[in-house]
Amino acid sequence: MLVCLACFEERVAALLETATxxxxxxxxxxxxxxxxxxPVPETGVLALADQLAASGVELLICGGLSGCALSALRQSGVAVAPWVGGAADDVASAFGASGLPGLAAYRLPGCGQGNCQGRRLGLGCRGRALKALRARKLNTKGSASHD
Known part of the structure; x- marks a missing residue:
């Protein structure tokens, strides 16, 4: 499984649109x-979605993002674990050890228990990423691999 963290310097970018x-x-x-x-493509979210899909990325871990960005990523076949913040190395370690549940400690404020901004838009948050990964029959605990 190939995972991508959208980062700004040494941290997960607070907003996907500010990731470098x-x-x-x-x-x-x-x-x-x-x-x-x-580097993040400078030409926008559609180019980002295309780049991630072409690279074989199955999951993007990022901070906040717009509904348009979330939709473009999902349409490209990339599952998204949004509203995550913290030091990139810490977030990667937490996901590597426990899968999506390991990211709970890194949820951005206002997103606890799945009550994030995306929920008001009908997008959900943690549950959508988990559902997308399960639909691909991947083991989010780490036993799946990507060739």
């Missing part, structure tokens, strides 16, 4: 292992 770097991680038996980085 895409850090890629491959799920290994011992957790997430860094496997590259790329």
């Amino acid at each position: 770097q895409l850090r890629l991680y491959r799920q290994e038996p011992a957790g997430l292992a860094p496997c590259g980085a790329a």
